Amino acid sequence: MKKITVMGLGYIGLPTAITLAGAGYEVCGFDVTERVVESLKGGKIHIVEPGLQEAFDQAVAGGHLHFSSELSPSDVFYIAVPTPFFEDASGAHKADLRFVESAGRMAGKVLRPDDLVILESTVPPRTTEMLARVLGEESGIPQGEIHVAHCPERVIPGNMMYELKNNDRIVGARTPEAAQMAKEIYEHVLDKGVVRVTDDITAEMCKLTENTFRDVNIAYANELSVICDKMGIDVFELIKLANCHPRVNILTPGVGVGGHCIAVDPWFIYEQFPEEAKVIHASRLRNENKPRFVAEKVLSSLRDPKKDLVAVLGLSYKPDVDDLRESPSIELCNILRDKGVNFIACEPFAPYGEVHGIQNVPFEEALSRADYVVVTLGHSLFQENRDKIAAKPFFDCVGMME
Ligand SMILES: NC(=O)c1ccc[n+]([C@@H]2O[C@H](COP(=O)([O-])OP(=O)(O)OC[C@H]3O[C@@H](n4cnc5c(N)ncnc54)[C@H](O)[C@@H]3O)[C@@H](O)[C@H]2O)c1
Known part of the structure; x- marks a missing residue:
């Protein structure tokens, strides 16, 4: 039975750690925020999510879930740290990848040749490649031999405990071994969901594409609401009728x-493709305004x-x-x-x-x-x-x- 360490115990990492422990893995939850680790050690979850406290209690009672603020060797590392954006001096939105890089450097210090690192955070294209480089620098393992996969988390807050076991998963691996190892874990955890394997860049883009799809569609609805207001008609009635x-x-x-997702992720595409991402950019501005x-x-x-x-x-x-x-x-x-x-x-x-x-x-x-x-x-x-x-x-x- 594999030991899995989940790095980052927030909205994504904590439910993930609980679900992995519930599936029988030996799980260590690790976070750099002392308060989070202390609260979890004391038996209290720090986020609101239906069914999470009960699932947490069960996993802890089962003896497979522990928490630590020290990172120790593990067969698998999940990285579920924040990926916000910041505005630079010119006002451009840039991905803030400091948390991913620091988690990678920490994991790299204890990484062994056959270990697997799974990046679950939502990231701009080529971040998994950067993670592999950082892991290589810290561990001394040649970059091409490091097993890294990007498996973006796609759950919705409010229904996480169901979706973690029933959504399809994308495994974007950098080595065939990483693809196989990650696939095995997700297939072991999933009830209904299907695991779909691809390369890391397609997986990165897949998650951004999903959230950008939502942002663009909400922008259309928001634009309609502004137009309807000018026309003096009810946008909700209009949409209900159109949706027939x-x-x-x-x-x-x-x-x-x-x-942390839909309002952020479209910027990750726009940052790298400002000339091409015209609809994406206009939608983001529509929603921001x-x-x-x-x-x-x-x-x-x-x-x-x-x-x-x-x-x-x-x-x-x-x-x-x-x-x-x-x-x-x-x-x-x-x-x-x-x-x-x-x-x-x-x-x-x-x-x-x-x-x-x-x-x-x-x-x-x-x-x-x-x-x-x-x-x-x-x-x-x-x-x-x-x-x-x-x-x-x-x-x-x-x-x-x-
Ligand atoms: N919240 C969602 O609904 C959702 C859904 C899908 C994907 N995501 C993605 O998942 C990722 C995590 O989001 P979240 O909402 O769980 O964030 P969060 O802020 O709730 O939790 C992140 C945790 O990571 C910890 N952390 C930071 N650096 C660390 C490090 N080096 N090592 C260990 N822990 C570290 C923080 O202390 C924090 O507790 C983001 O990339 C986000 O875009 C979030």
Whole structure:
């Protein structure tokens, strides 16, 4: 039985480690953030995901799952570290690969010739090649003999424990041995999903292509919402009617696009192909500009823009998750603040008090204090209280009140 070390215990790494342990592997979870390792050692998960705490308890009780802040030798290393972007001095979006490189250097220090390294993080083309180089530099093993595969994670928060075992997996390997070893592990873990083997660059591009597909399609929906607003017609009714056509499936407009994936990954393509990626770029800008449109809409709807209190319902990036990364609702709040609008927010998945400089209050308080409500997300709590929201003047970004 193989020993697997999962490097990075966040939204992806932790559920992955739990799933691998549940499949019978000896799993060590490793993270550079001491607080994360301590919390997990103490039996408490630090992220919100349905069924995760129960699966965690089971895996720990089964004796196959341990946590450490020291990296030790292992047959297999999974790398699931962040891959954000940053804006350089000219404002261009660049992939920040420092976490991947540092994880690679750490793994390289304990790597043995027959070990396998699987990169699960979402990365720009040729990052797996860079990882192989770094592993070679640190381990002294010739680069061509290092077994590395890129197997991008494709789960959706909120349904991870199911999708980890049932989604198809792409194995983009740099050696035939890496392809075989990675395929065996994923096939052992998967219930329904199928493992599809390709090269590392195609696998990198595959994940970016999937998320960019979503971004472009949401941009179309967001563009329609702006056009419909000018026309004075209901975009949600329009999309519902258009989607009756058998070959049309328009996504739902929103306050923008957020999260660590869809709002980030298209930039990885654009960064390398700025001349070619015209639609991708325009879509990204369309989605990035949507919070500004919503802010203008709110401002023009207030009776007294200097006095009215606006309640923004939802700060995370999608319903019923706690992830605030790249959240367009937070961007909306920042724009409202710049425009001098008084506002509070209600994000039930974040602690009440101050969140990113925004006053976050419980739902009842938000509604009782608000003169105007903006629905940015269809959290279950908001859906269950549609009647109460409808009693106030509101702007619905997502069609929840339809
Ligand atoms: N969150 C999602 O829904 C999702 C879905 C599919 C793919 N992904 C991709 O998965 C990757 C991880 O995303 P996430 O959401 O899990 O990130 P996260 O921020 O939730 O977790 C990453 C963890 O990695 C740790 N870390 C950083 N450097 C490390 C190192 N050198 N060694 C060990 N640990 C280290 C951090 O402390 C953190 O706990 C990203 O590339 C992301 O694009 C995310």
